[in-house]
Amino acid sequence: MEGPCWMRSPPTLVTVYSFSEPSLFSMKISKRFFAFGILTCIAVYVAYVKWHLGSKPFVGATEGVAESRGDKLSHQAVSTDLSVFYGIMFDAGSTGTRIHIFKFAQQPRETPRLTHETFKALKPGLSAYADDVEKSGQGIKELLEVAKKEVPMELWKFTPLVLKATAGLRLLPGEKAQKLLEKVKEIFQASPFFVRDNCVSIMNGTDEGEQLYRGSFCTPGNSSRRSVGMLDLGGGSTQITFLPRAKATLQTSPSGHTTSFQMFNHTYKLYSYSYLGLGLMSARLAILGGVEGKPLGEGEELISPCLPPGFKSEWQHAEIVYKIKGQKAGEPLYESCSNKVAKMLYKKVHRAGEVKDLDFYIFSYYYDCAAEAGLIDKEKGGSLTVGDFEIAAKYVCKTMEISPGNNPFLCMDLTYITFLLQELGFPKSQGFKLARKIDNVETSWALGATFHYIDSLNRLQY
Ligand SMILES: O=c1[nH]cnc2c1ncn2[C@@H]1O[C@H](COP(=O)(O)OP(=O)(O)O)[C@@H](O)[C@H]1O
Ligand SMILES: [Ca+2]
16 A cells, blocks of 8 residues: 555644733743743754654554564565554454454655454354443453464554444443443453553444544555445444445435545545344244343244245344244245345335445455355355346245255345345446455454544644
């Protein structure tokens, strides 16, 4: 990537006081002020030169080691002045907790570049421990061990450690979510990494989309292909984020659907919205007719036209086990399922007219379901249209009329995706790119959020 991944804010301006009618008193004062002013100017100048020439990422990382061994990317610019620093981001998602350890390299007078990512994921998500907070710490500690192995010991205390939670914790009662976050904070504070008071939080949905977008600028080698839009289908929520070309899109968007952020000294005005409860696992529950956080009564079961006829099983979601059942054979599965899905989605999603003219990347469960249905390669990803999802949904539902197969939810999931994409405003002919990794970096909001966090530390410093 040629351009900077984030821009440093200029040094703060210093207000200069002047005295128009000098008296003896004011002369004394002004002498003191003059001396003070000179000292202030020198301090500001030194800070500015340090900022401008050193261009170091943040106070802790100025101690970063000079890199001489290097990895693939840092070899391109081997220099004794190359400083290396790290950032650790925990993604506490609704279905799992993941650690992203980002390694950055920075040449003097240049902005930092991402050179490597280490990624590890654990299941279930943090929200699964809502009633057993003590147990939630085990996974976090395990993932921290990965960070200790990855980050050189001398950089631990300069490496920021952050956890951001998404839909799983958003859907929990506030008090339960808070207890889980406090437990994580306790573990973080006992760790050897750089931890601030705001190190754990629940991220709002618009931010989630924004950080995903921000991160797309920062993957290595991404100068030529700035993606225009992104769709993320998580377990609890789904996000749509794009950079509108038409002014009308921003003007006619419902409130809360737009945001703006600064990057490359430029303000980006984004359309970004997150639908809580429309992530794939939450959608399954809604399609089945269940209610989030509410167990079924004695002898109750959820009967769905999207499950294979005659199928009977149990399904666990957010620590609740539901008895589930398919309907009796009758109407073709795809038709009955699509009626149910259409009702579930009715008036829940805002249709932004412009999306049909833009290019979109789609991630997470869009990717997983497409791979499971054999529509794309599991490793390499690929390109698909809304129509491809529909054809696959029809095919999978048809085969389920005969046998449930390996994944009895696949008919429901593919039908849901087909309808969700159309509700969001995409025509059947719309093509999407599906990628799990771009240049060996996980496509997730974690990278953008790490840049943003380190940038905010920089701003605090100056
Ligand atoms: O870092 C990542 N890279 C690629 N896919 C990810 C990453 N993190 C989560 N996912 C995908 O996100 C989906 C699960 O969503 P998640 O648990 O994050 O729910 P949420 O975003 O609604 O809280 C799965 O399809 C999983 O493969
Ligand atoms: Ca997620």
